[in-house]
Structures are given as structure tokens and as C-alpha cells.
Amino acid sequence: MALKPLGLGLASRRVLSDVVTDDLRDAIISHDLEPGRRIAEDELALQMGVSRGPIREALMRLDREGLVTIERHKGARVASWDDTDIQEIYSMRSALEVLAIEWACKNATASDLKAMEEILNIYSKLSEKQRTPREVSRLDLEFHTALFAAAHHARLFKTWEVLRSQIHAFLVYTWSQDGKINKVFLPQWGPDHKVFVEIIRNKQVEKAKETVIRHIERGLARVETHFIEEPKPKKKVTKR
Amino acid sequence: MALKPLGLGLASRRVLSDVVTDDLRDAIISHDLEPGRRIAEDELALQMGVSRGPIREALMRLDREGLVTIERHKGARVASWDDTDIQEIYSMRSALEVLAIEWACKNATASDLKAMEEILNIYSKLSEKQRTPREVSRLDLEFHTALFAAAHHARLFKTWEVLRSQIHAFLVYTWSQDGKINKVFLPQWGPDHKVFVEIIRNKQVEKAKETVIRHIERGLARVETHFIEEPKPKKKVTKR
């Protein structure tokens, strides 16, 4: 009898389409696949050594996440971002985070708060050189994900996950190209987020809402200036 | 040479998975498939006369819409609703509609407002007997969809579509079983919604937000009483 594949205690439950989805997402977020790029199912299937089935499934999921756009009979391309997208994403984010922090004030457990603090801890242990845009933006999204988790609101969390992917897709890239961010913003990230944990712990709903709104507004302002400088075409970026 | 299939000017662009998705969605919303019911791909494929491919695709889409729940290696079942779901859905809806009406005040065009009024017109032309829970709830969701469309916010609209499917899935059923709704609510629906159009036309953002919040709260209250009376099991409703 054949041996079971080793070392896959939990991973054995992962299915090919999961792997493809995660790999593709990483490739898009890291800009290995540039925005606007055409993705042919066959090509990708050959490259990843799987059949088209899982590829199709992965592309559909990423379409839902907003990282690729699928057109009927025309295939998929990597999504690209312009100023309109930024406005949409951050207005959505603001509305969602307000709801999230409201529910978090009501529903957050001790372990929820601990999870958020743990992320702040990891940050504080990083040396100044380790506080790269890539790493801090990852921690940033993780912290906010922990916040949404603390809300205990399944649909809200799902909606956030979609938004998170999109934010991630342009944030790493945007921050990496912003010279000022390293001196001004990255060192201040920790203290900025610590207040959230306290506010939630003390269930100060109104203060929480105000703070979140200002927080997201500042985030938008940082990203916005960058996108005004470097507008990107919405469609038809490269022929293939 | 074979003739092309006739009478399919637009429909020819529809693809099998679209048809399956729409049919399934209708079946779920109309409660032909009861909540909790298991859906086997093979069975459905045989029944609809297509292969499993389009079925799988449709089930994935409906999972995204929240009308079915897919578990790995375990298949899909029709989603079921309890009080927690209602709280989640209506809190999300409130947050989204506030954002929608804000953006609508900024971005609504004349034709957007006309589209909303057109729906109110259809309602006003219905006789009292035609104002059934099914019909009015359909118009209600169409009106709010027109409102979201007037916001011109692609991501917001997509998120609303997901929520709308879920609301639709329990609203028709809930209203149909509510004796009081016919006398009190249905005749008042038109006037209640007319104010929204005026508020948007006059760009009264603050008033708009307050009005929407109260509106959704009342909607929740109507649905809530019903779900407290008749709690439904969340999982494992029927064995198959």
C-alpha cells in the first residue's frame, strides 16, 4: 500500500485550487505579474503543472477578490488601479472599519485583544532596519484583520478580506516608492495603533468611531498623493 | 452549413453557468430548495442536463453570494438563516446604505433619479390586490438597487448585490408569513420611499443619512420579530 504524503498534517486538507490561488495572489501583490497583464489559462496551467480546472477556479476567486478581472470568452487580466479605485476602496474601508470597531467594542474577547497586542509586539521588536514598507504594511493589514476578527461579524469579515487583498496589491508597491514614508510614518506606526486596543478594551464606542475615521483618512492621504503623481491607465495597458 | 440558433440576439452571450446560477438562485429564493438542503453536483447536473463543470461554477458563485455554503470535500447546502445572520445583514446594510446615499448625493445623474422614480411609478399603478408581499419586496429591493447604482461606486454596488441576494432569500418568505404586513406596511411603501428621491435630488447629505438609518432600523424591526418567533437551526437541518 502506498504511503500517505508526509508532513501534511494540516496542509493535506489544502486542495490544488487553494495553492494556485495563493501563489497567484502573491505574484500579483508582489508585482511579479504587472497590472493589466493578460493571464491565459493554458499558459498558467502548463507553468504551474496542473490542469486548467484549478486555474479557472483560482481566477474566479481572485476576480471576486478584485485582483483580476474576467471577461466572458476573453479571459482574465491582472487588475490595475487608478485614482477612482483608491477613492472607492478607502470610502468602503472607512465605512467597514467604523462598523467593525463598533462591534468589536461589544464583542471582543480577551484573546481577541491579545491577538492585536501580539502584532504590536512583533512590530516593537523589529529593528529600525527591519521596518521596511513591505513588512510594516503586512503588519498593518494583519492588525486591522485582527480588529475585524474581534468584531465577530462573519459577513463584515468576508467583505474586509476582499478589500484587504486590493489594498495589499497597491500598498506595498506604493509605500516602497515613497521616500518620506520611511522617516515619518513607519516609526510612528506602533503608537498609532496601540490606542485602538485601549479604546476597544474600554468600550469607548464614540471615540473609537472618530479615531478610526481619522486614521483611515490619513491613510488615504498618504496613498492619494502618490496616485495623483503616477496615474495608471484603467484598461488596455499592454496588448499581451 | 448549420443555421445559428434563432432568437438569441443577447441571450447567445449567456453561458451555461449563468443559466444554472440564475435558475438555482431563483429556486433558493422561492424556497423550492429549502434551507439546509444538500445539493449534490451530479444530481443537479443530471437534472439540468449539463455537465458538472457549469454546476460547480454556479455553486461557487452562489457561495460567494451567501445563498449556499460549500465545505471542502463535503459539497454544498442551501444556506439557512437565524437571528445572528439577520443582525449581521442589517448592520452591514445600514453601513452600506449610508455610504451609498452619501455618494448618490454627490454623483446621481438625472437618469439615476428617473430610474428610482420609475420604480415608485410602477408601485403606484398597482392595485391593492397586486401589492403582495412578494411583489412589493421585489420592488423594494429594486428601488434600493437603483439607489446603490446612483452612487456610482462599483465596489459598493458589488457588495450590495451579495447582501441583496441574502435579504431576498428570507424577505419574501418572512413577509408572506406576516399577517400584519399587508395592512400596515405595504400601502405605505410608496410614500416612504418617495422622500429618498427628493433628499438625493436636493443633496441633503445629513438628512439623507439619518433617514436611511431609521429606514433600515424599521426594516430590521419588522423582520426581527418574525425570526424571534421562529428560530431556525443553523446547521444540520435535514440529513439529506
Add this chain to the structure above:
DNA sequence: TGGTCTATTGTTGTTTACAAACAACAGTTT
């Protein structure tokens, strides 16, 4: 009698092959 292990069965995940749709190009006609 009860529990665990194994085998069976039904279902989903994946692959492969085929059909249909779209896009680009060439040839013909006006």
C-alpha cells in the same frame, strides 16, 4: 456487547479531450 479497524460506497477534486467563441489576417470585391 462494545469498540476499533477495514472495506465499500458515494461524493468531490482533477485531468484530458472536444466544441464554440472571439480576434486577427488575408483575399476578394466595389
Add this chain to the structure above:
DNA sequence: AAACTGTTGTTTGTAAACAACAATAGACCA
């Protein structure tokens, strides 16, 4: 030269067969 039509090539949509997994029922042993 411009526009139409037909052809060819590439890519997606669909079908059907195969493989892997999960649940269940039955056998075996304590």
C-alpha cells in the same frame, strides 16, 4: 483604397472519465 467576407489560430466553455477523499456500514476482536 476601403470594406466586406471567409479562413485560421488562439483561448475559453463544456463534457466525460479518472483519482482522491470522507462518511458509513460491516466484520473482527476483545
